[in-house]
Amino acid sequence: MLNKDVSAGRVSAGVVEKVDVAAVNSAASRTLYKAREPIYPKLVHGKFRALKWALLSLTLGVYYLLPWIRWPRGVGEPDQAVLVDFPGRRFYFFFIEIWPDELYYLTGLLILAALALFLATALFGRVWCGYACPQTVWTDLYIAVERLVEGDRNKRIKLAKAPWTSAKIAKKTIKHALWLVIAAATGGAWVFYFHDAPSVFPQIFRGEAPGSAYLFIGILTLTTYILAGSMREQVCTYMCPWPRIQAALTDSETLQVTYKFDRGEPRGSHKKGQSWDGRGDCVDCFACVAACPMGIDIRDGAQLECINCALCIDACDDTMKKVGRPLGLIGYDTDMNLRRRQAGEKEKFRLIRTRTILYSALIAAVGLLILSGLASRATMDVSVIRDRTPPFVTLSDGSIRNAYTVKIVNKANSARDFVIRLEGSSAYHLTTVGAETHDNTLTVTADGDAVRSVRIFATLAPGELSRASGDIRIIVEEVGGGESVVNKTAFMKERR
Amino acid sequence: MAGKEIDAPTGIETTGHSWDGIKELNNPLPRWWLTVFYISIVWSFAYWIFMPSWPGISGHLKGTRNHSERANVERAVADLESMRADQMKRLLTVGSVSEIESDPDLQLFALTAGKSIFGDNCATCHGAGGQGNVGYPNLADDDWLWGGTLSDIQTTIHYGIRSDHPEARINQMMGYGETGALSGDQISDVVEHVMTISGRDADAAAAARGAEVFAVQCVSCHGPDGKGMKALGAPNLTDGIWLYGGERQDIQKSLYFGRSGVMPAWTGRLSEEQMTALAVYVHSLGGGE
Numbered sequence: 001m002l003n004k005d006v007s008a009g010r011v012s013a014g015v016v017e018k019v020d021v022a023a024v025n026s027a028a029s030r031t032l033y034k035a036r037e038p039i040y041p042k043l044v045h046g047k048f049r050a051l052k053w054a055l056l057s058l059t060l061g062v063y064y065l066l067p068w069i070r071w072p073r074g075v076g077e078p079d080q081a082v083l084v085d086f087p088g089r090r091f092y093f094f095f096i097e098i099w100p101d102e103l104y105y106l107t108g109l110l111i112l113a114a115l116a117l118f119l120a121t122a123l124f125g126r127v128w129c130g131y132a133c134p135q136t137v138w139t140d141l142y143i144a145v146e147r148l149v150e151g152d153r154n155k156r157i158k159l160a161k162a163p164w165t166s167a168k169i170a171k172k173t174i175k176h177a178l179w180l181v182i183a184a185a186t187g188g189a190w191v192f193y194f195h196d197a198p199s200v201f202p203q204i205f206r207g208e209a210p211g212s213a214y215l216f217i218g219i220l221t222l223t224t225y226i227l228a229g230s231m232r233e234q235v236c237t238y239m240c241p242w243p244r245i246q247a248a249l250t251d252s253e254t255l256q257v258t259y260k261f262d263r264g265e266p267r268g269s270h271k272k273g274q275s276w277d278g279r280g281d282c283v284d285c286f287a288c289v290a291a292c293p294m295g296i297d298i299r300d301g302a303q304l305e306c307i308n309c310a311l312c313i314d315a316c317d318d319t320m321k322k323v324g325r326p327l328g329l330i331g332y333d334t335d336m337n338l339r340r341r342q343a344g345e346k347e348k349f350r351l352i353r354t355r356t357i358l359y360s361a362l363i364a365a366v367g368l369l370i371l372s373g374l375a376s377r378a379t380m381d382v383s384v385i386r387d388r389t390p391p392f393v394t395l396s397d398g399s400i401r402n403a404y405t406v407k408i409v410n411k412a413n414s415a416r417d418f419v420i421r422l423e424g425s426s427a428y429h430l431t432t433v434g435a436e437t438h439d440n441t442l443t444v445t446a447d448g449d450a451v452r453s454v455r456i457f458a459t460l461a462p463g464e465l466s467r468a469s470g471d472i473r474i475i476v477e478e479v480g481g482g483e484s485v486v487n488k489t490a491f492m493k494e495r496r
Numbered sequence: 497m498a499g500k501e502i503d504a505p506t507g508i509e510t511t512g513h514s515w516d517g518i519k520e521l522n523n524p525l526p527r528w529w530l531t532v533f534y535i536s537i538v539w540s541f542a543y544w545i546f547m548p549s550w551p552g553i554s555g556h557l558k559g560t561r562n563h564s565e566r567a568n569v570e571r572a573v574a575d576l577e578s579m580r581a582d583q584m585k586r587l588l589t590v591g592s593v594s595e596i597e598s599d600p601d602l603q604l605f606a607l608t609a610g611k612s613i614f615g616d617n618c619a620t621c622h623g624a625g626g627q628g629n630v631g632y633p634n635l636a637d638d639d640w641l642w643g644g645t646l647s648d649i650q651t652t653i654h655y656g657i658r659s660d661h662p663e664a665r666i667n668q669m670m671g672y673g674e675t676g677a678l679s680g681d682q683i684s685d686v687v688e689h690v691m692t693i694s695g696r697d698a699d700a701a702a703a704a705r706g707a708e709v710f711a712v713q714c715v716s717c718h719g720p721d722g723k724g725m726k727a728l729g730a731p732n733l734t735d736g737i738w739l740y741g742g743e744r745q746d747i748q749k750s751l752y753f754g755r756s757g758v759m760p761a762w763t764g765r766l767s768e769e770q771m772t773a774l775a776v777y778v779h780s781l782g783g784g785e
Contacts, residue, residue, distance in 0.1 A: 389623065394637060
């Protein structure tokens with residue numbers, strides 16, 4: 001379906017030079033252990049390259065700018081829109097404020113992200129790898145810097161082989177310096193997510209930032225520099241488990257970057273004016289291999305190393321324009337369509353399949369669950385811990401007393417009053433230390449965004465309870481508000 | 497050894513060692529392994545220079561960084577103490593201990609500090625939750641020998657009971673049988689009387705005889721009605737709480753041999769702030785008056 005016949009391309013027929021390049025993973029040269037072959041991806045121009053530049057700007061823009069967005073929350077609260085506050089044990093995301101006991105929202109978010117990835121993969125193959133993965137984005141940025149300093153593919157190869165002159169040393173130094181600046185900026189931006197960005201930014205330069213900030217800047221500078229600078233495609237091929245998982249998520253109807261061998265073969269070089277009869281459209285120019293950041297030959301078919309970045313599509317389209325053949329010899333295609341064309345059947349592509357319906361339904365279900373959870377989120381929580389040493393105390397008049405530690409979590413931003421009262425199978429009498437009770441109820445104030453802990457006593461007159469333990473309900477109600485939490489626990493006395 | 501032997505299939509030199517005709521190849525160590533090995537040797541020299549390393553006759557080589565784990569611990573403890581200094585100082589400067597209980601922040605601080613001090617020093621006898629044991633008073637109930645107000649508790653902690661401190665709280669429950677002050681029959685009669693005033697079944701005739709003995713021997717401390725006297729640390733004999741057990745034979749034993757439990761004075765072992773925090777904690781256990 002993407003195999004569009006661009007007739008305009010036929011006009012500018014010309015000769016295409018063959019690029020001297022070989023796939024790093026070609027079956028012929030495969031051994032159990034192989035030293036890495038350096039890859040010098042050639043710059044291509046086209047719609048996918050443009051799309052990748054756009055996505056690179058977008059993802060990096062979000063990454064670097066997000067911590068700087070302000071979101072007023074009131075006095076004493078951080079005004080950073082996205083903030084992971086470890087010392088304060090809170091996660092802020094725009095209007096959402098997550099407490100440590102609500103970490104399941106994060107789990108839900110991760111499940112949602114995984115399912116979205118499954119859906120995208122089922123539909124369009126490894127789009128994550130090709131366009132959005134940080135490894136791809138930063139490697140792309142590093143290659144762009146490399147190209148800026150050292151020139152395009154041929155110049156870079158020449159420079160690599162050249163003796164160490166001062167010019168070469170200068171170029172390499174500039175390149176690595178630029179890489180390190182980007183790497184440090186990557187690590188620097190990371191710590192902004194964990195601190196107030198505008199205040200920690202100058203601190204970093206003055207040496208006043210927390211030690212952990214420097215540690216993480218260091219770690220991320222190092223990993224960015226190494227992973228995007230020197231390891232690059234090896235990360236995808238050898239370190240990342242995702243290519244293996246993704247292979248299981250695609251099927252014969254998934255769009256993948258494909259060399260349409262039914263149209264391209266038999267391949268061979270082509271001179272201007274030669275007939276195209278009895279041969280395929282592939283002129284064996286190796287432009288696709290030269291453009292590939294993974295250094296592979298897409299014409300060998302689907303392979304583990306291919307990240308589906310679609311740069312070979314741009315490279316091939318460029319060649320097809322030059323030789324005047326229809327574009328899309330390499331393009332997004334499905335395995336099923338390859339078969340159908342060979343069998344003389346009509347191409348067909350379905351977005352709606354059992355697999356995609358299932359993923360969409362799961363996404364909708366998990367999304368609704370999270371949303372409904374967030375919408376009905378309580379702003380208070382109560383936990384009760386019954387004293388176990390001793391389980392009960394006998395008072396001088398023979399009555400039995402149990403102690404409970406009540407923790408009231410006030411998730412609202414302002415201080416609130418709460419009333420504690422007791423209910424249960426017997427008439428429990430409520431007392432506490434350091435405060436008076438009224439009508440068998442206790443009123444306590446919990447500061448905004450804080451936990452108020454209060455130890456209460458429930459006393460039962462002698463003979464009130466015939467069994468060894470009774471039910472007791474500790475009820476905490478917001479004063480003048482609708483919220484209340486009922487906590488069921490036990491009241492113990494001596495077993496006779 | 498005569499020259500180097502080369503293993504034909506692999507082309508690798510052998511060590512010359514052979515077991516049942518199987519020869520060992522002399523493969524070199526992996527380069528990464530050797531690199532790490534050499535780096536660690538260089539590292540060890542650097543370590544000797546910067547960190548404490550070689551032992552000497554008197555002391556050891558300190559290293560240029562003058563590193564000491566002992567000093568680190570002392571620093572960490574000092575940091576902790578300076579972190580708590582403000583709150584600790586407030587514990588001392590507040591007018592009365594009851595003021596602490598009306599300030600939630602300070603109360604929480606005192607309770608937390610008091611709990612850990614209690615666990616370290618008091619729980620051995622009084623139990624982890626202050627529930628006591630036979631001979632060791634329950635601090636969570638509402639029955640106090642020497643008073644359960646915050647200042648009473650503080651005094652007890654400061655000076656102890658029958659301790660070696662000059663200000664210690666002292667009283668004497670003598671052994672009436674042991675010293676021969678009362679005869680066996682008289683003791684049995686008093687036991688019946690005590691059973692009566694604590695609301696239990698007893699031999700009425702013996703109890704009546706016992707009451708007469710009680711009025712002479714016991715009232716000075718336990719009071720005419722047996723309700724005790726906190727100023728003297730004399731227990732209430734009419735309630736359901738018995739430090740040494742409330743059964744007939746327990747009371748008889750207390751009367752015959754006497755009772756004189758000891759609680760050490762904590763002045764000098766704990767700081768003033770610590771004892772204040774401890775008093776607030778004990779008071780909060782539930783029995784505080």
